[in-house]
Amino acid sequence: MTTTASSPVIDTARRAKAAAAVLAPQPRTARDGALLAIADALEARTAEIVAANAEDVEAARAAGISDSVVDRLTLTAERVAAIAADVRDVVALPDPVGEVVRGSTLPNGLELRQIRVPLGVVGIIYEARPNVTVDAAALCLKSGNAVLLRGSSSAYASNTALVAVLRDAVESAGLPADVVQLVPGESRESVKELMRARGLVDVLIPRGGASLIRTVVEESTVPVIETGVGNCHVYVDEHADLEMAARILVNAKASRPSVCNATETVLVHAAVADAFLPRALSALAEAGVTVHGDEAWQRAGEQAGRPVVPATDDDWAAEYLSYDIAAAVVPSLDAAVEHIRRWSSGHTEAIVTRDQSAARRFTSLVDSTAVMVNASTRFTDGGAFGFGAEIGISTQKLHARGPMGLPELTSTKYVVTGDGHIR
The missing domain is CATH 3.40.309.10 (Aldehyde Dehydrogenase; Chain A, domain 2)
Structure with a gap:
């Protein structure tokens, strides 16, 4: 059932759902073109991104955040260039959308095909690392999904700047900007709204510590793919x-x-x-x-x-x-x-x-x-397994398990072709 409520978060999810419907049938060339535009834009607007990131880093240091966390938060020109290179690597990966998982001709002559299709709207809830903003957006776009990004408040300025660059690049490539959106708000309430946007958000993927993942799994009404905790x-x-x-x-x-x-x-x-x-x-x-x-x-x-x-x-x-x-x-x-x-x-x-x-x-x-x-x-890593990239390690058993590459960001549907068949 789709929620009928209205709020900045819900309105954002509605725009994502509409954009996902436009993105889903686009050919690989359109999606790859958007990703190449993103890589170019990241390099062209590096100074803007690094300046915004400096605000987050300064605030983190003032708050007494540990050096290791500050390091994960920090973006330099070299790190932005590496992120752009990672986006170009995603372009080179095989396209999962439209892949025929299995097919046959039934005894009655019906032609049956099971094909990969995008999940739709994917919400990512994550901590600290602003590079995840771009990584997640790139993998979702490549697999034909709209993405709603909810990073931690400690990286809010960085994520705001990055998503602005992503949206401009996607739009310049002829796709709806709303296929990439930052979930509005820095409060926990905005996270809760995202977790309860059932019918607008198709799946949530939490990336972070055990506490974050447990909260999303236990409180979300949107289906969740549990990732990451590694004992x-x-x-x-x-x-x-x-x-x-x-x-x-x-x-x-x-x-x-x-x-x-x-x-x-x-x-x-x-x-x-x-x-x-x-x-x-x-x-x-x-x-x-x-x-x-x-x-x-x-x-x-x-x-x-x-x-x-x-x-x-x-x-x-x-x-x-x-x-x-x-x-x-x-x-x-x-x-x-x-x-x-x-x-x-x-x-x-x-x-x-x-x-x-x-x-x-x-x-x-x-x-x-x-x-x-x-x-x-x-x-145990998508790159080490030869998948090229991953959005996380799923530790659950339904839909996806292990390193989640591009195929795991898709679902399937059956296409059945007949010639006037009736039952």
Whole structure:
């Protein structure tokens, strides 16, 4: 049922719905032309974008926001150029719209085709990073969707400037400017209105921390694709190559700890604990990682002179997004699986083993978006999977699961062609 209310947010959603109807039948050349115009406009108006961003950065620093968050918020001329390059990369990706998923001629002569079509109006609710504004808009346009963008208040000036550039570029390419819109308002009330614009917004995709995602999932009446929370695990099996296991563990935890595919817990089979724990403690310490461990890890830490913080249930549940890792010794592969089933967010888990039967058992028993064998959890990513780009990692099971590339931003419909057929 479509809402009959009226407000700035609802009126914006109505314009998006009308624009989506115009965009949907456009050929690839029109959508790609708009994306190329966006890339050119970003470069031409870089000074304007950076100046607006400076307002957000100054306000963030005055508010005492951490340096890491300020860095994610900051746009420089070089970063704007990189964003423009990313838009051109999206142009080169295969077009999902109109792809025939399956087709056949039925016994009665009817021709049946299932084809990909745009979702319609996609709402994106996200935090901090203004580059998401352009990334999300580009992926939605490429897949034929109108997009409603609701970033955090900390990036409001940046997002306002970016969306103005996007809208002008889209309109200059002959498409309705309203296929890209910033949701008006900086209050939580505007977010709530977006979440309840059922019938005008076809799907919401939250990108951010656990609290944001939980709020959108629990309070939205618009369908939601749940993304991002990553309590990922590495299990070191009794048949593991321990040198390989240490390399994978350090990469999975420390190469970029603030992202959702970073490992947050390591589980080690008791049969190799005496050999592996000292090696792991040393490697993690060199990478600057603090270990929150069970009694076995604490004992190993005392013996190695590398203190281990006692772990609690809060640690097993934590998505640290920092140089911290939870660690436990388990008696068996099945015990590792049981731990993962209890605490995992369903994002990515990895096993390190030379035993193919152990690998097969682990991959069959672990029910997560991605399961790695002798590889880092950091590979769960649209680019790493060869999709070219992604709008997020879906950790749910309906419609989309895993890295969401362009095909996941479409739905399907059936086109049935007859010759006077009646039933």
